[in-house]
Amino acid sequence: MGSGIPPEPTLRRIPKVCLVDDPRAFLLLKPDCLRLKLSGSVERAIIRAGLRIVCRHRVTVSPADVRHLWPEYDDAGHPLALAFLDRYLTGEPSEVLHLYGQDAFEAARRVKREVRSRHAEGPFANVVHGAERRGEMARQAGHLLGRCDVCAEPFHSDEPPLNPARPPGRDFREDADLAALVDELWPLVQGVPADPGPVRLEGGDTGQAVYLGSDREQTLDSTVTALWHALPGVELRHAVLLALHSGWSGGTPIAVGGRRALDDCLRTLHTHGVRACGKGVT
Ligand SMILES: [Zn+2]
Incomplete structure (x- = not known):
């Protein structure tokens, strides 16, 4: 010090x-x-x-x-x-x-x-x-x-020391080596995170997409978990990039496909507490 x-x-x-x-x-x-x-x-x-x-x-x-x-x-x-x-x-x-x-x-x-x-x-x-x-x-x-003599006098505050808990997600350590995943994605998330493109769900293209926007009430983990369930079979790296890009862009198309598939996708996002989402034209 x-x-x-x-x-x-x-x-x-x-x-x-x-x-x-x-x-x-x-x-x-x-x-x-x-x-x-x-x-x-x-x-x-x-x-x-x-x-x-x-x-x-x-x-x-x-x-x-x-x-x-x-x-x-x-x-x-x-x-x-x-x-x-x-x-x-x-x-x-x-x-x-x-x-x-x-x-x-x-x-x-x-x-x-x-x-x-x-x-x-x-x-x-x-x-x-x-x-x-x-x-x-x-x-x-x-x-x-606290380890510096000059600075060790504790700061004073009448507020609680802990921030409120943040919404958790799935324990993805079971699914992937996360340090390796982050190393792989790191160059893609410098500056504006790369847009990996929407996931193609079942059914013929309707010209519509499900969009995900920025939601400060969510965390990266809670958002990726919602995408993991809402986009069946999505790769973890794809879901992480969609979550990061939507957090920065304010509106990213995350899924295209048939009407029923898009409705299921939106419903699942809502079930996971994601509110900043909706359907729009592609
Ligand atoms: Zn000091």
Whole structure:
């Protein structure tokens, strides 16, 4: 946990009763941020937001860290999301920036959004992580900063530390080597994820397709699981690409075929809680 910056003496004098307006925040510069040499751009956005960088930590995130930082995903219910996060975040250096300033939580969120709007290139190329909730910020800061003497004072929040559970899916570890699958798909999901084209279901072509849109209530795992059931015989790689492409495009044709097959497909998606779907002309 090296740091070229002197300790920030005021950090230790923050009264512990200050539950909401903690003047501290952090941002995680992901491996792609460092690889693409975007740190300077991020740091200028931090300064524009009125924040100071009080400590820097080079870290190499491990699979265990991923599971500590995002416990709303677990290996049995979210093996796909975790396989992609492992591929994206682990094994290469990241950097944690400990930030200080007025309303640091909100300011750091604004920095994250500004940086992503400028540099993000796809679902696994969004450059920075920052917490969306104060409770999440406090919990993740404890994990990322707790080993540094300067930064170890716990963040304070009056919010629950855990994010709400996210919808799980099938345990696809039974069906495929997910690390190998992610390695194979990785080049196809940089930038806008590749569109693998709709699955052809039974029956003559009606000139219609079932479309899948973006649904933030779902996860990659819950969406792929719904597709697994709604598109009989679909290959896992095909379902993953359909899920990722629809999440980015907002409307991807996932199935063509006869009227009955398309209706069955839609009904199965609804049964699995997918609402952002419907029929349209091809
Ligand atoms: Zn530190």
